[in-house]
Amino acid sequence: MTTTDPDEPMPAPDEPLVSRPAPAKAGPRALARQRRRASAARFWQRYRTHRSGLLGLAALALFALVALTAPLTVGSDVQSVTGAPGRPMESPSLEFPLGTDQFGRSLLGLVVWGSRVSLLVGLLAAVLSVAIGALIGITAGHFRGWFATVMMRITDWFLVMPTLVLAIALATVMSRSLGTIILAIGVTTWPTTARLVRAQTLAVESRPYIERAKALGGGHWHVMSRHVLPNVMPLVLAQTTLIISSAILAEATLAFLGLGDPTVVSWGGLLQDAREAGAVSAGKWWYLVPPGIAIAVVALAFTLCGRAVESVLNPKLGVAR
Amino acid sequence: MTAEATPSLVGKTGGPAEAGPSAARGPRVRGTAYPRYVAGKLGGAAVSLLAVLVTSFFLFRLIPGDPVKFMTGGRQVSAEQLASYRREFGLDLPLWQQFTDYCGKALTGDLGTSYQFRAPVMDKISEALPNTLLLTGTSFVLYTAIGVLLGTRAAWRNGGLGDRLNTGLALTLYSIPSFWLGLLLIIVFSVGIGPIPGLFPTGGMESGGEEGFGYVLDVAHHLVLPVVTLVAVEYGQTLLVTRSALLDEMGSDYLTTARAKGLRDDLVRRRHAVPNALLPTMTLVFINLGRTVAGVILVETVFSWPGLGGLFYQALSVPDLPLVQGLFFVFAAAVIVMNTLADLIYPLLDPRVGR
Numbered sequence: 001m002t003t004t005d006p007d008e009p010m011p012a013p014d015e016p017l018v019s020r021p022a023p024a025k026a027g028p029r030a031l032a033r034q035r036r037r038a039s040a041a042r043f044w045q046r047y048r049t050h051r052s053g054l055l056g057l058a059a060l061a062l063f064a065l066v067a068l069t070a071p072l073t074v075g076s077d078v079q080s081v082t083g084a085p086g087r088p089m090e091s092p093s094l095e096f097p098l099g100t101d102q103f104g105r106s107l108l109g110l111v112v113w114g115s116r117v118s119l120l121v122g123l124l125a126a127v128l129s130v131a132i133g134a135l136i137g138i139t140a141g142h143f144r145g146w147f148a149t150v151m152m153r154i155t156d157w158f159l160v161m162p163t164l165v166l167a168i169a170l171a172t173v174m175s176r177s178l179g180t181i182i183l184a185i186g187v188t189t190w191p192t193t194a195r196l197v198r199a200q201t202l203a204v205e206s207r208p209y210i211e212r213a214k215a216l217g218g219g220h221w222h223v224m225s226r227h228v229l230p231n232v233m234p235l236v237l238a239q240t241t242l243i244i245s246s247a248i249l250a251e252a253t254l255a256f257l258g259l260g261d262p263t264v265v266s267w268g269g270l271l272q273d274a275r276e277a278g279a280v281s282a283g284k285w286w287y288l289v290p291p292g293i294a295i296a297v298v299a300l301a302f303t304l305c306g307r308a309v310e311s312v313l314n315p316k317l318g319v320a321r
Numbered sequence: 322m323t324a325e326a327t328p329s330l331v332g333k334t335g336g337p338a339e340a341g342p343s344a345a346r347g348p349r350v351r352g353t354a355y356p357r358y359v360a361g362k363l364g365g366a367a368v369s370l371l372a373v374l375v376t377s378f379f380l381f382r383l384i385p386g387d388p389v390k391f392m393t394g395g396r397q398v399s400a401e402q403l404a405s406y407r408r409e410f411g412l413d414l415p416l417w418q419q420f421t422d423y424c425g426k427a428l429t430g431d432l433g434t435s436y437q438f439r440a441p442v443m444d445k446i447s448e449a450l451p452n453t454l455l456l457t458g459t460s461f462v463l464y465t466a467i468g469v470l471l472g473t474r475a476a477w478r479n480g481g482l483g484d485r486l487n488t489g490l491a492l493t494l495y496s497i498p499s500f501w502l503g504l505l506l507i508i509v510f511s512v513g514i515g516p517i518p519g520l521f522p523t524g525g526m527e528s529g530g531e532e533g534f535g536y537v538l539d540v541a542h543h544l545v546l547p548v549v550t551l552v553a554v555e556y557g558q559t560l561l562v563t564r565s566a567l568l569d570e571m572g573s574d575y576l577t578t579a580r581a582k583g584l585r586d587d588l589v590r591r592r593h594a595v596p597n598a599l600l601p602t603m604t605l606v607f608i609n610l611g612r613t614v615a616g617v618i619l620v621e622t623v624f625s626w627p628g629l630g631g632l633f634y635q636a637l638s639v640p641d642l643p644l645v646q647g648l649f650f651v652f653a654a655a656v657i658v659m660n661t662l663a664d665l666i667y668p669l670l671d672p673r674v675g676r
Binding site: 052156157160161162164165168169170172173245249252253256257258268271274275280281282283285288289291292295296297299300303304307 | 365369372373380381489492493495496497498500501502504505507508509512513514523611612618619622633634637638640645649652653655656657660
C-alpha cells in the first residue's frame with residue numbers, strides 16, 4: 001500500500017540503500033541517499049499540483065482504511081450463510097443500509113469485507129506482473145544477443161495473446177483459488193511493462209557512466225541492480241499503479257464468470273451472486289449497484305494516481321491537473 | 322490501461338511506431354524495400370499463429386481430471402461407454418498422436434467436435450461469427466468515431482473545462498466493468514424501474530417471427546443496449562490516445578507556421594494537426610478491433626447475444642475442451658491478424674517508419 005502513504009510517494013528507489021548502515025562521514029552512499037530524498041521531495045512537490053492525482057490518493061487511503069479495519073467494523077462472520085441477520089433480498093433500510101442478499105446477509109458488510117479480497121488480489125497480481133515485466137525488461141535490455149532475442153520473442157508472443165481470454169483459460173485449467181486468479185492475471189499482463197522497461201534500460205545503458213562502471217570492474221549484477229534498476233524504478237512505479245486498476249477489473253471479471261474462489265467474498269463474486277439470484281430480472285438494482293461502484297471507484301483512483309505519476313515523470317503529456 | 326500508458330511513456334525513448342510488435346529497438350527496415358518488410362511481418366504472424374495453435378492444444382490438456390467425465394456430466398456410465406467416448410474423440414491415442422492429428426486437422430480447417438453440441442467446432446464458430454462481427458463492428462465504428470472526435474476536442478482545448486470533463490468522463494467509464502454496466506442497463510431499460518418502462522429486450526438477438534425489414538428493425542432493437550455498453554467502456558482509450566498524440570503535435574513548428582500564414586484555427590486543426598496526430602491512433606484502432614472481438618465475451622454473456630463470446634462462456638462452464646480450444650485460437654488469431662494489418666499499413670501512412 002505504498003501509494004497511499006502521502007509522506008513517501010516514492011519509497012521504492014531508496015529502500016535497498018536505506019537498509020545498509022550509513023557511514024559516519026558523508027560518503028558516496030549518504031550522498032546518493034540525500035539526492036534520492038531530494039528527488040522524492042521534488043516528485044511530491046510536482047505530484048501535489050495534480051488535483052485528480054490527490055483525489056485518487058485520498059480515495060485509495062479511504063478504501064485502504066476500510067479494508068484494513070474490516071475485521072473490527074464488520075468481522076468475518078458477515079460472510080457466514082447460516083445465522084444471517086436479515087430476511088433474503090430485503091430492500092435498503094435503516095438496519096441494512098444497502099439491503100440484504102439472497103441469504104439475508106447485510107450487503108454493506110459484504111461489500112466492506114469484499115474490499116479485502118479485491119484489493120489484495122489487485123495489488124498482488126499487479127506486483128507479480130510488474131516484477132516479471134521488470135525482470136525480463138532489464139535482463140533483455142542488459143544482455144544483448146540471443147538471450148534478448150528469445151526474451152523479446154516470448155514477450156511479443158504474450159503481447160498478441162488476448163489477455164482476458166488467456167487469463168480465463170488459465171483460471172479454467174487451474175483449481176479455483178485466489179492464488180490461481182493472481183497467477184492468471186500476473187502472467188498475462190506483464191509484456192507491456194517488459195517492453196517499456198527494456199526501452200528504458202537500453203537508454204540508460206548507453207550513457208557514459210555505465211561504461212565507467214564497467215571499466216571499473218562492475219559486473220552484470222552491479223550494473224543492473226545499482227545503475228539500471230534505480231533508473232527504471234519511477235517507470236515501474238507508474239506502471240504498477242496503472243496495472244493495479246486493470247488487475248482489479250480483471251479479478252472482478254474472472255469472479256463474475258465464476259472462475260474465482262467460491263469460498264471468499266469479493267466484489268466480482270457479489271455481482272455473480274446477484275446475477276445468479278435473479279436480481280437483474282427482478283429489478284433489484286440496489287443489490288448490483290454497490291459492488292460495481294466500489295470496483296469502479298478503486299479502479300479509477302488507481303488510474304488517476306498512475307496518470308499523475310506518469311505526467312510528473314513526463315510533463316509533456318499535459319494531463320489535466 | 323497499459324496501452325494508454327504505452328504510447329505516452331514510450332514517446333520519450335522510441336519512435337512513433339512503438340505500439341506495433343516491432344520491438345523497441347527492433348531491426349530498422351530503413352533503406353530496405355517495403356516488400357521485404359511485409360514478408361518479415363507476415364512470417365512473424367505465421368509463427369505467432371502456429372505458437373497459438375500449439376498453446377491452445379497443450380494449455381487445455383493441463384485440466385486435471387478426465388475429459389470424458391465432463392462429457393457425461395457426472396452421470397453413471399459403464400466402462401464400455403466411457404471407452405467408446407474416448408474412441409469417438411480420439412482420447413485413447415497417445416498425446417503426441419493427438420497433437421499431430423489436431424495440427425493436421427486444424428490446417429484443413431477442422432477444429433474437432435464439440436463435446437456438448439456433438440457438432441463440428443468449426444460449424445459452431447462460423448454460426449456465431451457473423452453475430453459477433455455485427456455487434457463488434459457496430460460498436461467499433463461508433464467508439465472510434467466518438468473517441469477521435471472527443472479526443473481532438475479535449476486536446477485542442479487542453480486544460481479547459483471541456484477537456485477536464487471529457488477526460489474525466491472517459492476515465493470513469495473506462496474504470497467501469499463492462500458486465501456491470503450491461504446489467505445496470507438491462508435493469509433500467511429492459512426490466513424497467515419506477516416510471517421507466519422496459520424499452521429494450523433483455524437479451525438475445527431477435528424476437529422471432531419477423532421477416533424482411535421488420536427483422537432488421539428487430540435485430541437493431543436488440544443491438545442497442547449491447548452496443549451502448551461496449552461503446553461506453555471502450556471509447557475512453559481511443560479518446561486518451563488521440564488526445565495525447567495531438568498534444569505531442571501541438572508544440573510543433575509547422576503549426577505555428579500554419580497559424581502565421583493566417584489560417585483559421587479550425588483549419589489548422591483539421592488539415593494540419595489532426596492528420597499527423599492520427600498516426601499513432603491508427604495502430605491502436607487496429608489493435609482495438611482485434612481486442613474487442615475477444616473482449617466481447619462479457620457483454621455477449623450478459624446480453625445472451627448468440628456470438629463467439631457467449632459460446633465461449635457456454636463452453637467454459639462444461640468445460641467443452643474442443644470448443645474452448647477452437648475459440649481460444651480464433652480470438653488470438655483475430656488479435657494477431659489485426660496487429661499484422663496495423664504493422665503493414667503503418668509504414669504506408671507514415672513514411673518516417675519502415676522504409
